[in-house]
Amino acid sequence: MRKIIRRYPFGIVHQPEPRNEKAEVLARSPHPSEPVADVPVAPPPGSRPEAARFDWLCEAARQPGKAAQLALMLAWQAAQASSPAVKPARRGQRRFGVSRDACYDGLRRLEDAGLVHVWRLPGRLPQVVLVEPGTDQPLQLQ
Template sequence: MLLPVPWLERVAQVPGKALHVGIVLLYLAAIRKSAEVRFSQSTLRRFRTSRDASYDALRRLSAAGLVHVAKSPGRSPVVTLLDADGRRLVVL
């Protein structure tokens, strides 16, 4: 996967654990070869990020237009990585 450096630069400007969570999201996207990933509790544990910090980072990334978060009750959120124009980030 080619690293989307402009996307990472924008993520780095978001406060809190946004960069940490952004890197995890890129990792998941590379594995799945898709800009849409499920952000599960096991992922949080694996990368040693608390649930509260991760969900705060997702909220901030969403507010910055870097991701779209689809939530369903009782399910892990599905996160779509977005480019600067609000389209799905191309994951190669």
């Protein structure tokens, strides 16, 4: 493994070479053609979240871009947590095919549509609360 040297105003920092996670997973797999359990692409088959609110999802689907995928991810996380307040974690974004930039754009669009309230702090994941369409009340999941 070669070292990467970064020069900063406060000194020189030696960092290991960036990891290629996909290559590592394929190297661990006995047969590259077999699916690998370490890289989830969909919610696990044993998880049974509560029923989704289709009226909320239909409103979110009318938004442009990846807002519909983001809304599906947020609804799934809210059902798993049994709470309308969630944080869009990177693992969930990767699982539902939403990049970081698309997530922030989608949150702005969902917020403009009145489907979520978002609290943002510098350097932190945004806190998202799903709300009833057209109101300020938290979304009732059941």
